[in-house]
Amino acid sequence: MAKKTAAQNNRRAVIDDIRKKQKGADRRRGFAIVGVCAVVAILIVGAAAFRPVKDWWDERKFNDVNLAEVGAPASACDKITTKKADGNQQHVPSGTPVDYTTTPPAFGPHWNEAGLAPVPMEKKFYAWGERPELEALVHNLEHGYTIVWYDKTANDDGSEIAALRAIGSKFPGDSNMRYKLKIVPWLPSDEGGKKFPEGKHIAITHWSAGGDGQTDATKQVGVFQYCSSVSGTALKDFMTKYPYTDSPEPLAM
Structure with missing residues (x-):
């Protein structure tokens, strides 16, 4: 009976360890998804802002320049x-x-x-x-x-x-x-x-x-x-x- 209990305990420990590792992997995957979404959001916002910023950068050389x-x-x-x-x-x-x-x-x-x-x-x-x-x-x-x-x-x-x-x-x-x-x-x-x-x-x-x-x-x-x-x-x-x-x-x- 003791041998059976020890085997059960070992099996449970293995299962718990697998579950712990799976939770860790899920957590890392979640962080990765959040990180990717954040990067995508930053890129979208950056792309939207890029043209106005570029327009300003290109036009600043014309400040106080005669039309001709x-x-x-x-x-x-x-x-x-x-x-x-x-x-x-x-x-x-x-x-x-x-x-x-x-x-x-x-x-x-x-x-x-x-x-x-x-x-x-x-x-x-x-x-x-x-x-x-x-x-x-x-x-x-x-x-x-x-x-x-x-x-x-x-x-x-x-x-x-x-x-x-x-x-x-x-x-x-x-x-x-x-x-x-x-x-x-x-x-x-x-x-x-x-x-x-x-x-x-x-x-x-x-x-x-x-x-x-x-x-x-x-x-x-x-x-x-x-x-x-x-x-x-x-x-x-x-x-x-x-x-x-x-x-x-x-x-x-």
């Missing part, structure tokens, strides 16, 4: 061209799509809805997923805005986006009409997938009154300039030649 010193030289851009405009004060119901005849638009029929079209002045740079509709932005053009459009190639280039953001920061607020500027993406879906000219990834447009005040709509033209990369110099020259005052409705916000 941002980006490429003016030679990155083609000569300015114009095209006869139409659509002056031609409003269509908001939500109605308009087929524009140029890529991107510089004039044409447009939406007219308080708070929606024209787009409020304060925000200057729009990231890929936050751009207002074309029909709203064309109303901004009628009010004298200059619009800088960038395509997918420019969007995928961090230095180009940093330069565009930096340019936007040079035009703060919503009270100085000289700062009527929007920087927006030209999406692959826009106008059935129409693209900028070969090798051009930036476009600048303006709705000009044609140098004859705002009294003769037949003199109005759309103004275009295409660039291979961002050029603060070209933009400065463009906005100097075609200020907000040279538009169908310059005093409207």
